[in-house]
Amino acid sequence: MSPAVDDPHASGPFLLRGLRPVGVAERWEKDPDLGPVVVPEETLLRRVTELGEEITLDYEGRAPLLVGVLKGAFVFMSDLARVICQPVEVDVMAVASYGSATATSGVVRIVKDLDSDLTDRHVLVVEDIVDSGLTLSYIRRNLLARRPASLEICALLVKEGRQRADIDLRYVGFHIPPDFVVGYGLDVAERYRNLPDIRVYQGPVPVD
Ligand code: IMP
Ligand code: MG
16 A cells, blocks of 8 residues: 655645656756746646636536537646536537637537537536637537537636637636647647646747
8 A cells, every 4th residue: 555645735725736747847948939937837726726616606506517628628627627526527529620720710610529418408618718719609609509508618718809709708717918828738739738837839830
């Protein structure tokens, strides 16, 4: 059997225990394509915990179905699900939007659909970042047509001054400046999803 954990933070919120492999922070510091930290890991985790508390209260007695939008939301959803202190179900969908490597055109297509039937479910869409809002606007319309009992959106990040579609966001983690960012699930050409902080990407723009 492994020994009892003697980490001084072990009784605190488990997302904040600071257990990470040695050398993780140093590794990212050496990457010249990464710019300033926009939201540090600890701030992210504290805010995710607050969102979880809010969602726990709001959904008392009606277990939400968390719908994660892949791939970007996978880190956020996994942390969020664990700080909601009541039953939840989890499903995922993947969408692809036509556009350049760093901007959406608004023409969205479902690449992987949900397994669940949404009829009469309390659906909470979990999204990584809202830029133009076109992706979420499409997802919202598509899911509403499946007649859920309720549908709300929880977005970790919202880029300021960029929205071209008016969407009702029930839960928002942070409003951030309109730079291209990576980390905590967000990528550029599939890289940096495992970066623990949200940082500005300042490297070359990949060709589609
Ligand atoms: P929108 O449709 O313009 O709101 O774009 C939303 C989607 O584009 C997000 O779900 C992300 O997948 C992607 N995206 C937008 N901005 C960023 C960013 O700064 N970094 C990484 N992905 C982004
Ligand atoms: Mg996304």
